[in-house]
Amino acid sequence: MRIEADVAIVGAGFAGSLMALALRQRGHRVVLVERGRHPRFAIGESSTPLANLLIEELADKYDLAQIRPFSKWGSWQRSRPDVAGGLKRGFSFYFHRPGEAFEDDDHHGQQLMVAASPHDEIGDTHWYRPDFDLNLVREAESAGAIYLDDTAIDRPVFDVARITLSGIRRGDPIEIDTGFLVDASGPRGFLVRALNLHAPPLRWLPPTQGIYTHFENVARWDSRDVGAPFHDCPYPPDDAALHHVFPGGWIWVLRFNNGITSAGAALVMGPPQGGHYRSFSEGGSRASLWDDLLKSLPSVNDQFANARPVHPWVHSAPLAFRSTKVCGTNWALLPSAAGVIDPLLSTGFPLTLLGIHRLLDVLDTTPAGAGREAALRDYERVTLAELDATERLVAALYASMDDVPLFKRLTLLYFAAATFSEAARRLGRPELAPGFLLHAHPDFGRDLHTCCERALAKPRGRARDELCTDIDRAIEPFDVAGLLDRSRADWYPARGEDLLASSWKLQSTASDVTELLARCGFTHRAERPAVRL
Ligand SMILES: Cc1cc2nc3c(=O)[nH]c(=O)nc-3n(C[C@H](O)[C@H](O)[C@H](O)COP(=O)(O)OP(=O)(O)OC[C@H]3O[C@@H](n4cnc5c(N)ncnc54)[C@H](O)[C@@H]3O)c2cc1C
Numbered sequence: 451m452r453i454e455a456d457v458a459i460v461g462a463g464f465a466g467s468l469m470a471l472a473l474r475q476r477g478h479r480v481v482l483v484e485r486g487r488h489p490r491f492a493i494g495e496s497s498t499p500l501a502n503l504l505i506e507e508l509a510d511k512y513d514l515a516q517i518r519p520f521s522k523w524g525s526w527q528r529s530r531p532d533v534a535g536g537l538k539r540g541f542s543f544y545f546h547r548p549g550e551a552f553e554d555d556d557h558h559g560q561q562l563m564v565a566a567s568p569h570d571e572i573g574d575t576h577w578y579r580p581d582f583d584l585n586l587v588r589e590a591e592s593a594g595a596i597y598l599d600d601t602a603i604d605r606p607v608f609d610v611a612r613i614t615l616s617g618i619r620r621g622d623p624i625e626i627d628t629g630f631l632v633d634a635s636g637p638r639g640f641l642v643r644a645l646n647l648h649a650p651p652l653r654w655l656p657p658t659q660g661i662y663t664h665f666e667n668v669a670r671w672d673s674r675d676v677g678a679p680f681h682d683c684p685y686p687p688d689d690a691a692l693h694h695v696f697p698g699g700w701i702w703v704l705r706f707n708n709g710i711t712s713a714g715a716a717l718v719m720g721p722p723q724g725g726h727y728r729s730f731s732e733g734g735s736r737a738s739l740w741d742d743l744l745k746s747l748p749s750v751n752d753q754f755a756n757a758r759p760v761h762p763w764v765h766s767a768p769l770a771f772r773s774t775k776v777c778g779t780n781w782a783l784l785p786s787a788a789g790v791i792d793p794l795l796s797t798g799f800p801l802t803l804l805g806i807h808r809l810l811d812v813l814d815t816t817p818a819g820a821g822r823e824a825a826l827r828d829y830e831r832v833t834l835a836e837l838d839a840t841e842r843l844v845a846a847l848y849a850s851m852d853d854v855p856l857f858k859r860l861t862l863l864y865f866a867a868a869t870f871s872e873a874a875r876r877l878g879r880p881e882l883a884p885g886f887l888l889h890a891h892p893d894f895g896r897d898l899h900t901c902c903e904r905a906l907a908k909p910r911g912r913a914r915d916e917l918c919t920d921i922d923r924a925i926e927p928f929d930v931a932g933l934l935d936r937s938r939a940d941w942y943p944a945r946g947e948d949l950l951a952s953s954w955k956l957q958s959t960a961s962d963v964t965e966l967l968a969r970c971g972f973t974h975r976a977e978r979p980a981v982r983l
Contacts, residue, residue: 451624453596455481457813458615458628460641462597463492464577465784465802466634467586472512472810474593481596481626483603483615485635488587491761492579493662494786495704495712496538496691496796499566499872502574504803507875512810516589520582522971524571533585534708536576539685540565540944541795543861544671544749545854546696552749558940562858564865564931565684565944572971573689576704576712598624605644606631606781611818613780630813631781637771637790641783647773653838654845654906658699658792659767661736662714665757668703684943691796694750697852701743701750702793710760715743716769716792718848736763772837776830779823782809789837792844795864797886801836804886808832832885839889839898846905856914858940859921860905862933863887863898865942870928870956873949876966877958888928897924930955946972 457473459466462484470482502521509518519525523537543562546552554560567573591597601624603617615626633641642649651657672687692703699717706712740763744751772789776782785805786798808829816822843864850857864887871883884890889898901924904917922934930952933942946967953963967973 451619451622453481453624453626455479455596455626455628457481457630457632458483458613458626459632459634460603460615461633461635461639461787462488462583462587462590462599463634463636463786464579464583464586465786465806466632467583467590468508468517468803469632469634469784469806469810470590470595471514471517471586471593472508472806473813474590474595475512475514476810476814478813480590480594481598481628482587482590483601483617483626484587484597484599485602487599488584489580490583491664491764492583493660493712493714493764494793494798495536495576495579496702496793497574497577497799498796498868499574500868501796501799501803503872503875504800504807508803508807517586520575520577522571523573523575524971526575530585533581534578534706534710535582536578536704536706537570537689538574538576538691538704539567539570539689540574540691541693541861541865542671542687542690543693543695543858545857546694546747546750548696548746550748556939560854562861562940563684563687563690564861564933564942567685568944568946568972570689576691576706578706578708578710603640606641608778608780611780629780629818632809633781633783633787635787637787639783639787641781642773642787645775647775649771649773651768652770652772652791652841652845654842654902655770655791655848656845657719657767658716658769658848659719659765660714660716660769660793661739661763661765662702662712663759663763664761665711665713665754666709666760667756667758668705668711668713669753669756670705671703671753682941684941693794694747695851695854695857696747699743700794700851701747703753711757713754713757714764714793715740716794717743719767736765739765770841772834772841774834776833777826779826780818782812782826782829783833784809785833785837788833791837791840792848794844794847795861797840797844801840801886804836805829805833835889836886839885839887839895842899842902842906843887846902849906849908853914856905856918859918860901862925863901863921865931866925866928866933867894867898869931869933873930873956873963873966876970877956877962879957882956894924894928927955944972 456478458481470480505521519529545560601619607614670688694701701715704712776788786802812825816825867888874883888894932948
């Protein structure tokens with residue numbers, strides 16, 4: 451089989467299929483190559499407001515009405531109940547001391563809840579990737595992309611203006627002749643291997659490992675009496691990305707509406723911190739690493755008492771990865787192929803979607819030649835800068851996992867940047883929020899950088915207190931969500947009043963914000979009580 455294409459995309463995860471769909475809408479001949487076959491297990495499931503906004507923008511810009519419902523829980527459930535997913539109302543964090551049952555007081559010293567939505571209808575989602583990715587690849591095929599699954603391709607051969615990919619599909623040779631190659635094959639993927647791209651260890655984050663699978667019968671954390679009262683909290687804690695944090699790592703728990711729960715741990719490698727779990731490198735099996743870890747976290751152990759894995763364990767070590775090269779004359783890695791930092795704060799989807807937008811712009815607006823090469827260099831620069839900003843923040847969080855108040859303060863940098871960026875974009879003022887995590891903002895970007903560097907030095911005493919004060923100071927001009935209101939005791943609901951009171955920070959009027967809240971369904975009445983007990 452010989453195929454001629456304008457763009458070949460390697461990897462049919464959600465990113466490759468979205469790229470294919472948008473390119474087809476612009477009339478490009480697209481071939482999408484996948485080594486596996488859908489439906490298949492994939493990790494990376496928890497979405498965010500920014501990721502959802504980027505999906506909406508993609509849908510609107512490329513006339514992809516079929517993907518827009520996936521940007522909100524309510525529209526997804528109404529239009530595509532056949533695609534499994536989970537409700538994500540926010541980020542829930544519980545901080546554990548190894549060997550002790552989880553306990554908390556009325557001030558929520560050992561927890562943090564940040565709502566992303568005021569009610570379920572416009573809630574975010576967890577994507578059950580076997581269904582979600584299958585649906586997208588079908589859409590890409592319906593839109594006219596040539597989809598080749600079960601396909602193993604060899605090294606690409608680069609000619610002056612074309613690239614040839616040869617491979618085998620179900621025993622038959624295939625050859626693809628393409629003008630541009632997009633690598634959407636995930637970390638340590640196709641081009642990184644084929645071109646032997648340099649990927650040195652990360653700079654700020656210590657080496658980490660990931661261990662994860664899908665389970666059934668995971669108890670709801672909010673169904674248990676674990677010492678913290680759950681009434682009055684901003685949303686049911688399990689309808690969220692649930693984080694159990696402890697020195698040296700953390701566990702995620704993401705519930706889908708089909709009885710499956712995704713859970714796993716990201717752990718610092720090397721000698722276990724505090725000696726409370728064995729390192730996988732010490733020769734334990736994947737299941738025994740997980741069991742050891744849970745034994746050290748009695749309340750989490752209770753949550754998983756009846757849980758049963760329904761997919762083989764996946765062990766990823768090292769977990770993080772970053773290529774130093776992202777593109778060439780006629781090829782580019784998507785951000786998810788260029789790097790993965792950590793699941794903490796669910797940064798993978800927005801980074802990938804931002805990259806998809808940027809790369810589509812390049813392919814759409816610059817013909818092959820010098821102009822496109824310059825645009826690709828810019829794509830590379832921004833992609834790497836965003837990965838670096840993410841790594842610095844995540845590394846600062848890892849360095850603070852034994853200091854709960856500082857860890858919480860650092861996460862507020864993320865929440866301030868995320869809420870401000872989303873509001874600015876939705877108000878049609880994206881220029882107010884440059885760069886992922888506002889890293890390219892002259893004030894916030896500088897403060898984010900220095901606060902993270904200072905946290906990495908593990909400050910104690912006065913230096914640490916000064917850091918907390920400086921984080922608050924950095925957040926203040928961008929806080930549109932009441933994040934500095936200490937009376938909330940680390941439970942932050944999503945309130946329209948906060949955005950209204952901060953409209954001036956977004957260089958907008960109160961009526962602009964009122965109109966925005968109505969347009970986004972923020973003021974839609976909740977159909978069920980905010981908290982289910
Ligand atoms: C443990 C973990 C948890 C994460 N959790 C989150 C999260 O909660 N939220 C979030 O936003 N991000 C998360 N991420 C990041 C997230 O996984 C990625 O951003 C996302 O999966 C990227 O999607 P993708 O389609 O680009 O790549 P993938 O989902 O990795 O898909 C790549 C596809 O390419 C195919 N492929 C690979 N090699 C080849 C080849 N040589 N030829 C052909 N096909 C190939 C694969 O089979 C696969 O189908 C997480 C990452 C990890 C490691």
